[in-house]
Amino acid sequence: MTASEKRNGTPVYKLVVRDIDFYYGANKVLHGISMDIEKNRVTALIGPSGCGKSTFLRTLNRMNEIIPDTRMTGVVTLDGKDIYRDFNDPSTIRTRIGMVFQKSNPFPKSIFDNIAYGLKVNGIKDKAIIRTVVEDSLKRAFLWDEVKDILDHNAYMLSGGQQQRLCIARALAIRPEVILMDEPASALDPLSTSKIEDLIGELKKNYTIVIVTHNMQQAARISDYTAFFYEGVMVEFGPTKELFTKPDRKKTEDYITGRFG
Amino acid sequence: MQDMEKFQLKPKSRFREYLGEKIIMVSAFTALIGVLLIFVFIFKEAVPIFTDPEIQEEASLDKMVFKQQYYEGRDPKFSWQPNSEVPKYSLFPLFIGTIKAAMVAMLFAVPLGIGAAIYSSEFASRRVREIIKPVIELLAAIPSVVLGFFALIILATFLQNVLGLTFRLNTLNAGIALGLAAIPIIFTVAEDAMTSVPQSLREASTALGANAWQVSFMTVFPAALPGISAGVVLGFGRAVGETMIVLMASGNAAIISTSIFDSGRTFSATIAAELGEVVFGSAHYSVLFFLGTLLFVFTFAINLGGDMVLVRLKQKLQGKT
Numbered sequence: 001m002t003a004s005e006k007r008n009g010t011p012v013y014k015l016v017v018r019d020i021d022f023y024y025g026a027n028k029v030l031h032g033i034s035m036d037i038e039k040n041r042v043t044a045l046i047g048p049s050g051c052g053k054s055t056f057l058r059t060l061n062r063m064n065e066i067i068p069d070t071r072m073t074g075v076v077t078l079d080g081k082d083i084y085r086d087f088n089d090p091s092t093i094r095t096r097i098g099m100v101f102q103k104s105n106p107f108p109k110s111i112f113d114n115i116a117y118g119l120k121v122n123g124i125k126d127k128a129i130i131r132t133v134v135e136d137s138l139k140r141a142f143l144w145d146e147v148k149d150i151l152d153h154n155a156y157m158l159s160g161g162q163q164q165r166l167c168i169a170r171a172l173a174i175r176p177e178v179i180l181m182d183e184p185a186s187a188l189d190p191l192s193t194s195k196i197e198d199l200i201g202e203l204k205k206n207y208t209i210v211i212v213t214h215n216m217q218q219a220a221r222i223s224d225y226t227a228f229f230y231e232g233v234m235v236e237f238g239p240t241k242e243l244f245t246k247p248d249r250k251k252t253e254d255y256i257t258g259r260f261g
Numbered sequence: 262m263q264d265m266e267k268f269q270l271k272p273k274s275r276f277r278e279y280l281g282e283k284i285i286m287v288s289a290f291t292a293l294i295g296v297l298l299i300f301v302f303i304f305k306e307a308v309p310i311f312t313d314p315e316i317q318e319e320a321s322l323d324k325m326v327f328k329q330q331y332y333e334g335r336d337p338k339f340s341w342q343p344n345s346e347v348p349k350y351s352l353f354p355l356f357i358g359t360i361k362a363a364m365v366a367m368l369f370a371v372p373l374g375i376g377a378a379i380y381s382s383e384f385a386s387r388r389v390r391e392i393i394k395p396v397i398e399l400l401a402a403i404p405s406v407v408l409g410f411f412a413l414i415i416l417a418t419f420l421q422n423v424l425g426l427t428f429r430l431n432t433l434n435a436g437i438a439l440g441l442a443a444i445p446i447i448f449t450v451a452e453d454a455m456t457s458v459p460q461s462l463r464e465a466s467t468a469l470g471a472n473a474w475q476v477s478f479m480t481v482f483p484a485a486l487p488g489i490s491a492g493v494v495l496g497f498g499r500a501v502g503e504t505m506i507v508l509m510a511s512g513n514a515a516i517i518s519t520s521i522f523d524s525g526r527t528f529s530a531t532i533a534a535e536l537g538e539v540v541f542g543s544a545h546y547s548v549l550f551f552l553g554t555l556l557f558v559f560t561f562a563i564n565l566g567g568d569m570v571l572v573r574l575k576q577k578l579q580g581k582t
Binding site for chain 1: 387459462465466469472475480
């Protein structure tokens with residue numbers, strides 16, 4: 001029994017992953033990954049650089065499909081539906097499973113248009129709705145107070161931390177159920193990082209979050225579950241507290257105690 | 262570790278560094294001075310139009326710009342007939358011819374050049390891209406006399422048969438051949454602009470549920486728009502300045518007609534056709550140099566404008582504006 005089962009009775013799994021193998025050309029980078037990702041929880045993926053954690057994250061919303069020469073086997077289901085076989089159009093999946101990237105990547109447009117973009121590509125043209133959603137999304141990302149008077153300014157005028165929260169707000173605007181975050185705070189200063197971490201804590205009330213991080217303290221602080229990846233294999237997966245205090249595997253222990261990394 | 266002490270790093274020759282730097286500096290300035298001197302000498306030959314009263318009698322600025330009455334009792338008109346008994350130097354027919362040919366060229370080349378650029382940078386597989394990019398850029402390597410020859414012999418006959426035209430050599434024919442010369446310029450600059458849009462923007466757009474088509478037209482295209490317009494501007498400069506193609510394919514009649522099915526004569530073709538036989542130092546001679554000056558200033562301004570737009574694109578993508 002896991003910690004959450006004790007707390008809530010039966011856990012609800014938002015994403016269920018089975019036997020993912022992934023190849024770049026002939027190079028196999030993920031080996032049989034299986035994982036159950038609980039709803040309204042933060043699941044952290046940790047491991048040294050090049051261990052496949054980002055690649056794994058991107059299999060969860062079919063982002064790897066835009067990279068040529070890649071191949072995947074295995075199954076990922078969202079609420080029981082296979083995201084690779086039950087959805088013809090990968091863009092539908094990406095509206096339900098949003099993503100925030102390592103380097104903040106706002107569009108070279110105004111702050112307002114950055115948030116509105118996701119609505120526009122998904123066919124929402126009503127200006128009143130767009131205005132409401134822009135405000136709401138910025139509020140959810142704790143950015144509204146800082147930008148409400150400069151919505152027409154170019155997004156590049158914001159600081160790095162603000163840009164990253166803008167990217168989170170942009171992801172929230174299309175009402176995803178799951179948010180994937182690929183080292184969202186690795187390029188930020190400690191203050192901006194803590195703002196992002198607070199935000200993640202707030203967001204998990206409404207969203208299921210999967211986050212890749214290099215920073216083990218961060219994983220320990222913000223996540224409910226942690227998976228440790230090493231050389232394309234998921235070495236260990238469990239409640240964060242257990243994984244960090246009494247890991248099952250020697251490899252995990254070596255990594256979290258800083259013997260390699 | 263001990264081995265490290267066995268060799269000594271060689272001190273650099275200050276003199277050689279100095280000499281090298283001066284040599285490349287001279288080569289840079291040679292090009293610059295060359296451009297400047299070309300402009301000075303062309304303009305110098307055009308100066309009598311403004312200073313020499315005898316030449317002004319024949320071809321002053323307002324004689325070139327405004328309607329003139331050349332014969333008693335006839336309506337004033339624009340006319341370019343420098344070798345007639347009453348020499349006529351109106352630039353207006355040439356201006357019409359130049360703009361008309363360049364417009365046809367752009368109507369032909371802009372959609373094709375930009376379309377090819379979008380396809381190559383956004384949709385083509387790597388293998389296809391490796392074929393179409395060099396092939397289109399190879400178009401730029403075709404000598405314009407060859408393009409002119411193609412237009413004169415093959416394209417003109419084809420167009421006349423298909424469209425049933427009265428005049429075999431006309432602006433449409435020349436414009437299409439000019440377009441062929443402009444396409445590689447537009448394509449190359451636009452394609453570079455689109456491929457230099459950061460991959461992270463494509464990912465951001467894709468992650469928000471945009472499909473490949475929306476990523477291209479709602480993210481990449483707007484972000485690359487300054488570069489794409491620079492390509493169009495540079496292509497226009499080529500279409501205006503190109504000589505051999507229009508000389509061979511346009512029919513060269515200096516008439517005032519807005520129809521693209523009529524013949525037309527451009528600035529560049531006029532200089533090429535007439536400068537070889539003009540009387541040295543005559544009014545006609547000065548006017549031809551004046552045409553050259555206008556062309557020079559025009560294409561220079563266009564190229565400069567295109568470059569400035571490109572610089573702005575880079576700043577925009579780096580978030581400096």
